[in-house]
Amino acid sequence: MYALGIDIGSTATKVVIVDDAAFVKASAICDLGAGTSGADKAVADAFSQLGIAWDDISYTVATGYGRQRFERANKQVSELSCHAKGLASQLPQTRTIIDIGGQDAKALRLGPGGMLENFVMNEKCAAGTGRFLDVMARVLESDISQLGELDAQARVPVEISSTCTVFAESEVISHLAAGESIPDIVAGIHVSVAKRTVGLVRRLGAVEGPVAMSGGVARNAGMVRALERELGMEISVPPNCQLCGALGAALYAIERAHRG
Numbered sequence: 001m002y003a004l005g006i007d008i009g010s011t012a013t014k015v016v017i018v019d020d021a022a023f024v025k026a027s028a029i030c031d032l033g034a035g036t037s038g039a040d041k042a043v044a045d046a047f048s049q050l051g052i053a054w055d056d057i058s059y060t061v062a063t064g065y066g067r068q069r070f071e072r073a074n075k076q077v078s079e080l081s082c083h084a085k086g087l088a089s090q091l092p093q094t095r096t097i098i099d100i101g102g103q104d105a106k107a108l109r110l111g112p113g114g115m116l117e118n119f120v121m122n123e124k125c126a127a128g129t130g131r132f133l134d135v136m137a138r139v140l141e142s143d144i145s146q147l148g149e150l151d152a153q154a155r156v157p158v159e160i161s162s163t164c165t166v167f168a169e170s171e172v173i174s175h176l177a178a179g180e181s182i183p184d185i186v187a188g189i190h191v192s193v194a195k196r197t198v199g200l201v202r203r204l205g206a207v208e209g210p211v212a213m214s215g216g217v218a219r220n221a222g223m224v225r226a227l228e229r230e231l232g233m234e235i236s237v238p239p240n241c242q243l244c245g246a247l248g249a250a251l252y253a254i255e256r257a258h259r260g
């Protein structure tokens, strides 16, 4: 018996398939989000890894921004619950989760046993989200996956004073025109996102450790380092950080399947 979790985000679609024993058997990430063919593509990718089809799936849970429109789902669960469950299954001691996705940033407080106790969210503005980093990477003619490595080469991060994505983009262009190095600009961008994110996290009150990070932006090691410095705390990142929401959905799905 298999169960499927799908996280249809604003920017990317993630799928995790687990077996009876809740072990991950296949996973896929497609860089297309809600309202696109991303869901079909990610599911097809995961199915092909196991040589299975929809008939082999006992229960499906959908989460993420596009969850309501995924007709194959037996149930929809909020991304907050799914991220909490997916992350706690890997790092059970976690008390605070920072989740930065394509178009929003969230901070979650977990109680003992991984129960979601409280959360805060920025979904009003691209600043402080993956979108901000995507825009800056494009201006710097770099791939988003290179930002972590570029950050590691920085000497003196530049200052980015605007929080608005459009103004910050102009600032980055001015820094480029002034001959600042790309690593120093990347590090400055990371510091600016980190300041904004830590402001969000502190709205939860005193930050309780251990802290962990989920979401696609956690794949950027430079961003994680900048957050650690700004927060003054260590941040753990599970190896499949972008899949946390889909993993949580798959774990809910297999529990439901067992309950019949």
Ligand code: ADP
Binding pocket: 008, 009, 010, 011, 012, 013, 033, 064, 100, 101, 102, 103, 104, 129, 130, 131, 133, 134, 144, 145, 146, 214, 215, 216, 217, 218, 219, 220, 242
């Ligand atoms: P959503 O669920 O909102 O679609 P995700 O959690 O999937 O968002 O994260 C998407 C974001 O992750 C992208 O906007 C991008 O900034 C970032 N990202 C994706 N892949 C990488 C990578 N290889 N390295 C660094 N950042 C990445």
